[in-house]
Amino acid sequence: MINIKTIYIAALLLGNVAVAQNKTGFKGQGPIRGVSTVSRPVLRQWKGIFLQKGDDVYFSNDFEGGRLNGMLKVNDTLYTALISPENVPINGSPWYAFKVWAAKEKNITISLTYLQGRHRYPAKISRDGLSWSSLETAGAKKYFELDSVPQNYEFKLKVGKDTTWVAAQELFTSKHVSGWVAELNHQPNTTALQIGTSTLGKPLTVLKIGNPASKKRILIYGRQHPPEVTGHYAMTAFVQTLISDAKLSKKFLKEYLVYIVPLMNPDGVDEGNWRHNTGGVDLNRDWDAFNQPESSAVRDFLKKEISDQGNKLVFAIDFHSTYDDIYYRVDPKLKSDNPDLISSWLRKTQEQIPGYVPNVKSLYSGGPTYTAFSYLFKQYGAESLVYEIGDKTPRDFIKHKGEVSANLLMDLLLK
Ligand SMILES: [Zn+2]
Structure with a gap:
């Protein structure tokens, strides 16, 4: 209390x-x-586990609220995630959410690349999908100066056998x-x-x-x-x-x-x-x-x-x-x-x-x-x-x- x-x-x-x-x-x-609100098609995500040949780091979007559209291993520690909207034009609220785990504990960098729009939400992480913490100290960025915010957003993460949840906001x-x-x-x-x-x-x-x-x-x-x-x-x-x-x-x-x-x-x-x-x-x-x-x-x-x-x-x-x-x-x-x-x-x-x-x-x-x-x-x-x-x-x-x-x-x- x-x-x-x-x-x-x-x-x-x-x-x-x-x-x-x-x-x-x-x-x-x-x-x-x-604007017209007549229904238009949306691109639904492929759902499953993203794993690259010979690698031991796993990413999954296969859960409610998940959003991860592609994943590329750039080198041993750098992974680029593609995050795309359901359709366009769209307001700049680039939601993302995925789980990550690895066979052996290691430090990786995840780079989020948005297909459309700019970065908005600093990553939140969770070990159980219920309690979350922010990877960015509150107030660390001036978030009104949108033009100064990079379109790619990188953060470091220690991954291991236990699942880490990563999301734009709490799920x-x-x-x-x-x-x-x-x-x-x-x-x-x-x-x-x-x-x-x-x-x-x-x-x-x-x-x-x-x-x-x-x-x-x-x-x-x-x-x-x-x-x-x-x-x-x-x-x-x-x-x-x-x-x-x-x-x-x-x-x-x-x-x-x-x-x-x-x-x-x-x-x-x-x-x-x-x-x-x-x-x-x-x-x-x-x-x-x-x-x-x-x-x-x-x-x-x-x-x-x-x-x-x-x-x-x-x-x-x-x-x-x-x-x-x-x-x-x-x-x-x-x-x-x-x-x-x-x-x-x-x-x-x-x-x-x-x-x-x-x-x-x-x-x-x-x-x-x-x-x-x-x-x-x-x-x-x-x-x-x-x-x-x-x-x-x-x-x-x-x-x-x-x-x-x-x-x-x-x-x-x-x-
Ligand atoms: Zn709203």
């Missing part, structure tokens, strides 16, 4: 880091443009998420239901937690984009706080019904995709045309639960990851039902986390709703936003901010 004092000191230190990050001026993404596949859902499903007033299937036949799951008789509903969802594991950490911290034994959480769940869609893109996650689903599409551009099964399933579910029954979707939050923590919101100039909610929430978050300054950007000002958060605002009048966590944001801080944010939101929604 970490004691409270440690958490407080960590929050202070990390808060200062966050201020420093904001000063580096992360601007977030530019205006969202519409959280549909299997891990199902385990988390099953645990939550033991809670009182909780139901897990399948609302559809992905193209590869994986279940799309919604958890309903709270008071089913309440007219007031909120939606928590995430992982439209496969590599965005830090967003997943934030989502779980947020949800665990909502369902805690604290008085505030109990009161909240008596007054609200909460929907949670923890994994919007199970195919993309399990296939080790960089960005897309099996339809080769960025799901977070499909909330106008609804060409894909995942976005359509959530749209249809909400119609049945909200519009058809005269309920109100009060609030919706979409968890993602990017280069640095940022919130994308609806332009406050647009008329909304509860106009001060998000501003008050972010102001209180800043007050509660010493030194932390939320970076906030308006990303929807009207017109077609390509993204989920803008669709939920336009369709339901929900206070709706995107909660982005940095790729390298310290995991303790993600958890702390998720807990603080959830408590403040419950407090505001009960007023």
Whole structure:
């Protein structure tokens, strides 16, 4: 157990880091443009063990979330891995994940070569696929100066008989998420239901937690984009706080019904995709045309639960990851039902986390709703936003901010 004092000191230190990050001026993404979301072919990986003749170092991508497209032994200690996306054009989130072992212990260098785009994620390693450490010290690189980052990325690794897992971020596949859902499903007033299937036949799951008789509903969802594991950490911290034994959480769940869609893109996650689903599409551009099964399933579910029954979707939050923590919101100039909610929430978050300054950007000002958060605002009048966590944001801080944010939101929604 970490004691409270440690958490407080960590929050202070990390808060200062966050201020420093904001000063580096992360601007977030530019205006969202519409793109076709009609299905396109994806290149599925060859799966198996990569072993070169006469060698005794083995690489495997044969597991959920794996991504390794080719391997070349350059000399006795240097191996070049090819990492390619599922299709193009694609956002620069070059996910990779593979296992490596050798007959005899030895030190090797692995060079990652990307078929498209630039290096983004410093390697994480694990001995069991569950607990991970980063090969790069946090903050060692300035990650906003993208042009200065090399396209090849090399790191040294000691390999031996025991398997080493190497991945862009910690592995959280549909299997891990199902385990988390099953645990939550033991809670009182909780139901897990399948609302559809992905193209590869994986279940799309919604958890309903709270008071089913309440007219007031909120939606928590995430992982439209496969590599965005830090967003997943934030989502779980947020949800665990909502369902805690604290008085505030109990009161909240008596007054609200909460929907949670923890994994919007199970195919993309399990296939080790960089960005897309099996339809080769960025799901977070499909909330106008609804060409894909995942976005359509959530749209249809909400119609049945909200519009058809005269309920109100009060609030919706979409968890993602990017280069640095940022919130994308609806332009406050647009008329909304509860106009001060998000501003008050972010102001209180800043007050509660010493030194932390939320970076906030308006990303929807009207017109077609390509993204989920803008669709939920336009369709339901929900206070709706995107909660982005940095790729390298310290995991303790993600958890702390998720807990603080959830408590403040419950407090505001009960007023
Ligand atoms: Zn994303």
